[in-house]
Amino acid sequence: MERANADAEAELQIRLHATDGRLLRAIEDALARIGAGTFGVCEACKQPISEARLEAVPWTHLCRKCKEQRGA
Numbered sequence: 001m002e003r004a005n006a007d008a009e010a011e012l013q014i015r016l017h018a019t020d021g022r023l024l025r026a027i028e029d030a031l032a033r034i035g036a037g038t039f040g041v042c043e044a045c046k047q048p049i050s051e052a053r054l055e056a057v058p059w060t061h062l063c064r065k066c067k068e069q070r071g072a
């Protein structure tokens with residue numbers, strides 16, 4: 001019972017964060033990349049994205065350097 005509550009709470013958190021359509025799309029992209037085995041690789045320079053960055057922004061598809069270069 002307690003576990004079910006925790007799951008529901010986690011889902012609510014995800015839903016709250018996913019109200020931003022762009023973020024939801026980014027999460028879906030990340031899930032697709034996990035399925036394709038390319039998760040954690042920068043799309044721009046093809047270098048691995050640091051674990052610290054992935055922990056902070058799990059749905060990112062750019063390494064920190066490329067993200068900063070794009071000014072986003």
Ligand SMILES: [Zn+2]
Binds near residue numbers: 042043044047062063
């Ligand atoms: Zn990069």
